[in-house]
Amino acid sequence: MPVVTLRDWIPVALSADLPAATVIPAHTPSGILALWRSANGELATLADRCPHRGMRLSYGFVRGEALSCIYHGWSYGQNGQCRRIPAHPDLTPPAAIKAASYPTEERNGVIWIALGEPKAPPPALEGFKPLRSITLEVDAKLISATGDVRTRLAGVDVLLLIVGISGSETVAHLMVDAAATESDCVTVSRAAEGWRRECEQLGVKELAS
Amino acid sequence: MxxxxxxxxxxxxxxxxxxxxxxxxxxxxxxxxxxxxxxxxxxxxxxxxxxxxxxxxxxxxxxxxxxxxxxDLFDIPEADQPGRRLVEVGVVRVRCSPLRAVENFLDIAHFPFVHTDILGAEPHTEVGKYDVEIREKEDEVWATKVQFYQPQAAKSATGGITTDYMYRVPAPTSTVLYKTCPARPGEWDVITLFVQPLTEELCDVWPWMALFDDETALTDLIHFQQMIFLQDRSILENQIPRLLPLDPGREIPTRADLTSVAYRRWLKRHQFTYGAQLVAQ
Amino acid sequence: MPTARERLTIRGNLGADSFLPWVARHAARLGLDGEIRHADAERVDIDVRGPADLIDAMEMGCLLGPIDVWVDAIERSSDPEWR
The missing domain is CATH 2.20.25.680 (N-terminal domain of TfIIb)
Incomplete structure (x- = not known):
């Protein structure tokens, strides 16, 4: 079974890690984007740079259905269009003032972002459920040439969605067998720490060689 | 360059x-x-x-x-005025361009968002018109008639007031703020940022003040100013690009940014470009 | 905010090739309608139409412009011949 990666879509977070009315930085191989969920639960992703003076929108705050920049409070809707400029409250911002937006979808508890025009929805990854995201100090290429890892941790089938975010850093979104019990999940999570250490050792060996 | x-x-x-x-x-x-x-x-x-x-x-x-x-170094006459407390706040290192540190200090539209309930609060976010000039004789940037409503503008203020401000840039990486002095109406409190450029993307910031305030303990005055500046630091270290753009082609300055625009024009005219980006990217 | 119409008269050392395209791009980023009415190395006139706060923003941007241009001043008039 081909593992996940069409790579039209990049997995960036688990749904459980993005509650309503929050914004987080989404790490992709092309850089950081501002991923947020509105008060009503709608997901959106915008370029991580406010068009006003370049402040990272991932440092902003979500209020209602808009993401506001922390610097001067410029607010953006899910399509990236500026809705309000607090220093000029009587101005309706023109459609031209906007932050780039990216298709965002969540499926089976994983949030995916597309950097271009996706040809299909993100994969469902049936048979798995999300457990946690792990950051590793190692080049993704040392973990997997194909992009994702199917293996067993603590005797349980797992799928790790691998995203290289720099030459020395990787994010892995860990999915476990959908039938895994609560206690399985705890032991898998612990085993994942061991897996992380092994991967990071590969990096250390690589540097030394 | x-x-x-x-x-x-x-x-x-x-x-x-x-x-x-x-x-x-x-x-x-x-x-x-x-x-x-x-x-x-x-x-x-x-x-x-x-x-x-x-x-x-x-x-x-x-x-x-x-x-x-x-x-000689620029003059701040208030430093020699009897009754003033001169406060050395101490150095804060910031991973940003020294020019960005100055520009942020000149900005007031961020008060309700970065210094919430201290220097500003929603819904009082509107920035009115104010005057900016480059004073040719001293060759300094000055912004005057700046006003902003503040819930707690200074340690010596007991409630919200509309604060008057003046901003002054007497050197490329030094800036002086004059603000309404609650303890002595008619006088200005003076707050400065003296910025030491270590590299184009790293600076040591030395805040300093000359205040009329006989009540507040020195450590409280220092902590207040440090707290404000640490809030600004999280902005300064997360603006893109790190260098200060002299070409706003990828930004949207508005009338509220007039002091910043005047500062950038003054830098451009003098070719003060250490820490600046010349072409918008 | 009602739509205003103004002429921005930009004066300075404006001869660089970069300036007119820069001005057009900035107006577009602000969603302003505008036309360049006059352009030489020392003066550029632009007629713009849009909300007053955005015309202010256009002035702010043009006071800086690209690096190879120096703007001395921008005059604004709200009674251009253009209709």
């Missing part, structure tokens, strides 16, 4: 607090050049290859230059 670097080389920069120089001196850098600030009478600043730099002591700080300043 070598020509621009030369222009900023002949300016004065803060490099230490005179009262806090350890016996072995302070090792630091100025625009990429390693220097040591040595206590003594007189205080000396020397480069790695033993060259003595020009030194002046003012506003509690040791100031130096890698070149030959054509005039």
């Amino acid at each position: 070598t020509i621009g670097h030369h222009a900023m080389i002949d300016q004065w920069y803060p490099v230490a607090l005179a009262s806090q120089l350890p016996p072995e001196g302070r090792t630091t850098q100025l625009m990429g050049t390693a220097i040591r600030v040595l206590p003594g009478d007189p205080v000396r600043v020397v480069t790695g290859d033993g060259r003595d730099l020009r030194v002046t002591l003012r506003y509690g700080h040791v100031w130096t230059s890698l070149g030959e300043p054509s005039k």
